[in-house]
Amino acid sequence: MKLTLIAVASTVFTLSLSAHAEDMPGMKMDGMEGMQMKQDVKQAPVAKAEGTIKAINSEKHTVTIAHGAVPAVQWPPMTMAFSVTDDQMTGLMAGDRVSFSFHLEGGRATIISIKK
Template identity: 35%
Template sequence: MKNQLIKIASIFALSISTSVFAGGDHGVHSSKAGEQKSMEGMQMKQSETMEMTQGEVKKIDPKTGKVTLKHGEIKNLQMPPMTMVFSAKEAAQLEGLNKGDNVLFAVDQNMNITHIEKKQ
């Protein structure tokens, strides 16, 4: 039982570091030294104010919670516009969305969709 817990814990830790790595892959490699000091305060502010980004659904799989979006600039991730796959925090968030829909969405630091809605 204890062993199993340890195993689960290390898998969890691994998946966290993997998603952090994936996040780093997305172009936050400018200016580390100078901004390090203000980093903590900034991140707190980011999680409080949800930044909505525009996107267009290119592909959607409500079963797995994965959606391919052609998105505009994502300010809280400093990510330029591109087409990429996102995971919804809960697959149910993707219900009612279809390929070709224009959406507004928000993502967290791990690039999981925390909010997504059809743009009218």
Template identity: 45%
Template sequence: MKIFHCVTLSLILVAPPALAQDLLKPEGPTGSPEINGGPATEMVSEPVIHATGTIEALDRERGVVTIVHGPIPALKWPAATMDFQARREQLEGLSTGDQVRISFQSEGDEAALVSIEKP
């Protein structure tokens, strides 16, 4: 009987911390972040970076715009040509060769547009 009480007491003392840790975990995937009221990519980063450039290519189906941009000192990036993830509606009214101002968020070598507009 003494062993039963020891085991029960041990379980009572060990179980609450384990349950408390589970309560801190998210219940499930939170989905894609939203930028300007719509889903963006899986990335979430701060701060929003601003740049100017020229549209080299548009892939409306995939939601990708290729932009030739100047140096971006905030990220220590040299001038480059790179793809930016965008929502289809952000690309409406834009075409290859357009000069644009962009705001984006970056994580690693991926970038998602927050906004894109002609000056």
């Protein structure tokens, strides 16, 4: 009986410590003003690549490009769609050889600049 009570008390105590550790909104941040959080330090990576336009979808504002490896973001050669603006699509056609720069944000690749 004593062992059961000890086991139950230990479990309750352990769970209360875990719950207390998760509840930190009142934590004092004195002396940490200059410290940057990981999210602030990490910016959307910008990369450059070359490839061939395979398709243009003006409704979805995407350009599908078969591109070579992109070491800046550790990508192998592949064919994928990139988000573009209307201005960036102007004058582009399937089959055009292009060089472009893009950035990644939330798993979405967006063209910054694109040239034939």
